[in-house]
Amino acid sequence: MKTEEKTRVAYRCPYCGCIISADVNMFMLAGGFKMECTECRKASLDMKMEKDGRVRLSVPCLVCPHPHPYTVSSEIFFSKDIFLLSCSFSGLDICFIGDKDKVEDEIDRTESIIMDLIADMQDDEQSKKESDMLVADTNVVREVLFALDQLSSKGAVRCGECKSRAFKVIIDYDQVRVCCKVCGKEKVLNARNKFDASAAIDLEELIL
Numbered sequence: 001m002k003t004e005e006k007t008r009v010a011y012r013c014p015y016c017g018c019i020i021s022a023d024v025n026m027f028m029l030a031g032g033f034k035m036e037c038t039e040c041r042k043a044s045l046d047m048k049m050e051k052d053g054r055v056r057l058s059v060p061c062l063v064c065p066h067p068h069p070y071t072v073s074s075e076i077f078f079s080k081d082i083f084l085l086s087c088s089f090s091g092l093d094i095c096f097i098g099d100k101d102k103v104e105d106e107i108d109r110t111e112s113i114i115m116d117l118i119a120d121m122q123d124d125e126q127s128k129k130e131s132d133m134l135v136a137d138t139n140v141v142r143e144v145l146f147a148l149d150q151l152s153s154k155g156a157v158r159c160g161e162c163k164s165r166a167f168k169v170i171i172d173y174d175q176v177r178v179c180c181k182v183c184g185k186e187k188v189l190n191a192r193n194k195f196d197a198s199a200a201i202d203l204e205e206l207i208l
Contacts, residue, residue, distance in 0.1 A: 007078050008103045010096045011045045012110075013037040014062045019107055020045070023100075026074070029055060045095065049074065063090040063171070064149065065142040070095075082106060089145050089169045143197035144176050144189050145169070151206050160207040161185045167208065180208050 010021035018039045029049035036044040043060040046067075050056055055077045058067040070085050077083070082102040085095035093110055096103040148169065151157050158165045159180040166181040179186040187208045190196040 005078050007080075007097055008100045009035065009045070009047070010103050010107060011035070011059060011094060012062060012107075013040060013043045014060050015042040016040040021096075021103070026078070057085070057095065059085055059095045061087050061094050062092060063087050063142065063145065065139075065146045066149075068094070072097075089148070090171060140193060140197045141171060141176065141191045144191045144200040145171075147197075147200035147203060148176070148178065148189075148206070151203060156203075156205045158205075158207060159183060159185055178206065178208060 006023050006025040008021060009024050010019055012019055016037065016039045018037060020035055020037050022035055024033060024047065026049060029047055032046070032048040034044050034046050045060060046058040048056050053074050055072045055074055057070045057072065059070060060067050064087060068085070068087060072083070072085075077097060080098050082096070082098035084093045084106060085097070086093050093106065096106050148157070152167075155165060157167055157178065159167070159182065162180065162183040162185075164180055164182040168179050168181055170177040170179060174190065174192045176189045176191050177186050178189065185208045187206060189200055191200075
């Protein structure tokens with residue numbers, strides 16, 4: 001457990017990939033604190049200590065097209081040796097809070113996962129072409145995920161089999177699979193081009 005009322009906070013910029021980190025204390029959070037990417041200045045992690053003693057964060061995501069909101073108690077925020085905030089759709093850790101060394105270890109672990117995925121796709125020239133296509137289609141996947149997020153916030157995603165509204169998302173190369181957590185029934189949303197993205201955005205309800 002840490003004794004000082006400060007902690008290291010870090011995130012990866014979704015635009016340029018740089019790691020942005022800073023030591024944060026209660027005084028900095030009282031008036032709101034913005035961690036802007038110093039390289040491209042296209043992303044920022046926003047934090048503020050509310051009157052109820054909780055820290056509210058808005059964290060840029062590597063997968064989704066919009067930041068994720070989180071609320072963390074100040075006790076957890078400042079006392080945990082390591083605390084991770086993850087994207088609710090991909091499961092990828094996007095914010096690292098805690099002891100400096102442990103934060104760096106977690107960033108290295110995440111970096112290793114990302115690099116391994118890239119390396120697997122660069123074994124030959126064909127894989128390299130597929131990798132380029134994947135980069136080109138990243139925005140389509142993000143738009144489909146954004147559409148899902150909007151439907152979920154309205155309670156408009158449900159299983160047609162067991163009626164559950166609990167679901168998980170699995171991201172494949174050119175599609176997004178939405179699976180019921182109760183019975184396993186799934187719905188596949190294509191994410192190959194702008195037409196697939198438009199189709200997802202136009203959905204008013206998604207029944208698995």
